[in-house]
Amino acid sequence: MDLALYHPEWGYYSRRDGGPGFREVGREGDFFTSVSVGETFGLLLAHRIARAWELDFRKETPFVIVEQGGHDGRLARDILTGLEETGTPLREQVEYRIVEPRPALRGILERKIGENPIPGLTVVPSLEAARAPVGVFLCNELLDAFPVDLLVFEGGCWKERRVGWQAIHSSPCWVTAPIRPEWTPFTESLGTDFPEGYLTEICPAVDAWMQDAAPLFDRGLWWIIDYGHERDDYYLPQRSTGTLRTYHQHRAGEDPFAHPGEQDLTAHVDFTRVEEAATRGGLARRLFTDQHHFLIEAARPWLLSLEGMRPDPLTVKRLRQFQTLTHPGMMGQHFKVMELAKLDA
Ligand SMILES: C[S@@+](CC[C@H](N)C(=O)[O-])C[C@H]1O[C@@H](n2cnc3c(N)ncnc32)[C@H](O)[C@@H]1O
Numbered sequence: 001m002d003l004a005l006y007h008p009e010w011g012y013y014s015r016r017d018g019g020p021g022f023r024e025v026g027r028e029g030d031f032f033t034s035v036s037v038g039e040t041f042g043l044l045l046a047h048r049i050a051r052a053w054e055l056d057f058r059k060e061t062p063f064v065i066v067e068q069g070g071h072d073g074r075l076a077r078d079i080l081t082g083l084e085e086t087g088t089p090l091r092e093q094v095e096y097r098i099v100e101p102r103p104a105l106r107g108i109l110e111r112k113i114g115e116n117p118i119p120g121l122t123v124v125p126s127l128e129a130a131r132a133p134v135g136v137f138l139c140n141e142l143l144d145a146f147p148v149d150l151l152v153f154e155g156g157c158w159k160e161r162r163v164g165w166q167a168i169h170s171s172p173c174w175v176t177a178p179i180r181p182e183w184t185p186f187t188e189s190l191g192t193d194f195p196e197g198y199l200t201e202i203c204p205a206v207d208a209w210m211q212d213a214a215p216l217f218d219r220g221l222w223w224i225i226d227y228g229h230e231r232d233d234y235y236l237p238q239r240s241t242g243t244l245r246t247y248h249q250h251r252a253g254e255d256p257f258a259h260p261g262e263q264d265l266t267a268h269v270d271f272t273r274v275e276e277a278a279t280r281g282g283l284a285r286r287l288f289t290d291q292h293h294f295l296i297e298a299a300r301p302w303l304l305s306l307e308g309m310r311p312d313p314l315t316v317k318r319l320r321q322f323q324t325l326t327h328p329g330m331m332g333q334h335f336k337v338m339e340l341a342k343l344d345a
Contacts, residue, residue, distance in 0.1 A: 001147035001256065001265050008104065010261040013145070020104040022072040023264075030264050031247040033141050034225070034291070034331055035075045040321035041140075041295075042078020043085065045223075048298035049136055050088040052221055056343060057134055061093050064135035066216060068127065069142030070098035073109055080118055086301070096121045097130040127212040137216055138223040143274065146209070148201035148244060148267045151187065152176065153194040158187035161199070172257050190235055199242040200235060201267050207277045214281025214342075222283060222340040225291065228269030229336075243268035271338055278340045287339035292332030295325055 005012045016023050023029055026036030034041040053063055070076055076096050083091040100106040100123050109123050124130045150161035154176065160183070164175035179187060186202060213222065228234070234243075246253040248263035256265055275285050287294075299322065306315060326332040 004256070004260050004265055005145060005147065006102075007261065008102065012261050012264055014102065014105070015261075021108060022105065025071065030249055032250075034325055034335065035071070035078070035140055037324050037331070038317070038321040039078040039081070040318045041325055042075050043082035043318070044295050044298040044302065044322075044325075045075075045138065046079045046082025047086055047301050048294075049079065050083060050086050050090055051298075051301075052136060053088070053090045056221065056341075057219070059090075060134050062132065062134070063090060063094055064130070064132035064217075065094060065096045066099060066127070066130045066132070066135060066137045067096070067139065068099040068137070068213075069139045069145065070100065070109075073098060073113060073121070073123075075140060076121055077118055080121060094120055095132075098123045099125075099127055099130050101125055127216055131216055133218045134220060135217050136221045136223065137213060138225070140225045142226070143203070143206060143209075143224060143269045144226050144228070144266045145264075146203050146205040148203045148205075149183070150199065150201050150242070150244065151179070151183070152200075153192075153198040154196065156192060158183075158190070158192075194237050195240055198237065198240045200239070201242050201244055203267065203270060203273065206270070206273050210274065210277035210281055214278060214283050217342060219343055220341070221286075221343075222278070222338075224269075224271075224274060224338045224340070225294075225335060226269045227334050227336065228271050230288070231270055231272035234268065234270050234272070269336075271336060274338060275340075283340040283342050285338065286341040287337065289337055290328075290333050291335035291337060292326045292328055294337040295322070295332075299326075 003011065006014060008014055013023060015021060025031065025033055049065060053059060057063065065079065067076055076098055080091070080096055083094065098109065100109055106123050106125060113121055113123065152159050152161045158179050160177045160179050162175050162177050164173050166173045183202065241254070244256065244265065244267045246256055246258065246263045246265055248259055271288060278285065311319065324330050
């Protein structure tokens with residue numbers, strides 16, 4: 001999964017139209033995200049950031065926003081433009097750092113920003129390089145793109161499903177192997193009350209990532225926005241085919257070997273794993289809710305500002321986007337927001 005998504009030359013997230021670049025996300029791509037719905041997602045996050053700056057950080061400066069998985073920089077632009085629209089004095093001095101570790105993509109993003117500069121926006125190579133005393137970290141659909149390991153329940157015990165190679169057909173295939181010793185405490189915690197052939201996954205990459213993400217600020221908030229579940233729900237015996245899925249031209253599939261490097265691979269996020277890793281890193285969970293509740297709360301000042309006004313075409317467009325982002329049957333319930341905090345000095 002790591003190679004299929006991130007191989008520097010052939011990985012899905014490394015290239016576009018045969019060369020290095022950012023995949024199209026949205027109608028022309030393979031899947032939609034809240035960012036690709038339009039600028040309203042960034043506008044609402046801007047309102048939420050402005051409020052956090054006033055209430056949680058008492059307008060402390062300097063104040064830094066760090067985004068990872070920022071892709072082509074669209075959300076960064078939407079948030080910075082949104083901050084301008086809110087009229088908050090934060091806009092004047094805020095710094096926004098996109099973390100892009102891959103040199104080729106970082107170069108492309110820097111050039112793209114350079115062509116249409118936006119004050120305060122920079123690209124940095126690592127979370128370490130993004131460090132600041134105070135700020136907000138955010139990522140939208142970053143963790144669902146982390147590589148996962150597959151676990152299968154067979155013959156009354158947990159095993160690993162790994163990728164092998166069928167020389168005779170020159171193609172990849174599944175191989176069942178004994179479970180790695182380091183996964184045993186986890187599978188023991190799951191127990192054995194699962195149907196034969198139950199397939200699921202774990203994402204150890206979350207632990208290493210959080211080790212780097214937690215020291216980002218001395219005081220700050222971390223917003224992880226993604227689809228996923230808490231552990232009890234994630235590893236329900238009924239969820240017997242796991243959550244690893246593929247997306248190609250807006251069609252979901254279940255064969256990770258199809259279209260290598262040409263289709264997205266994704267798995268739901270185990271938010272309990274995120275929280276456990278965060279706790280080890282000194283962060284505390286402040287909120288876990290769905291996107292519907294998070295954005296409706298964030299939207300309060302924006303919606304109040306519209307009261308009594310005849311909606312112009314821009315507002316009508318944004319209200320439509322707002323509905324897509326928050327409606328429980330669209331993106332409102334599927335996406336979750338975990339807010340982690342380190343607020344004491
Ligand atoms: C599903 S896309 C989401 C893109 C964007 N955040 C959005 O919501 O439209 C996942 C993104 O995370 C990026 N990504 C994955 N691992 C990363 C890492 N370690 N650092 C920075 N970006 C990463 C991928 O390259 C890809 O751009």
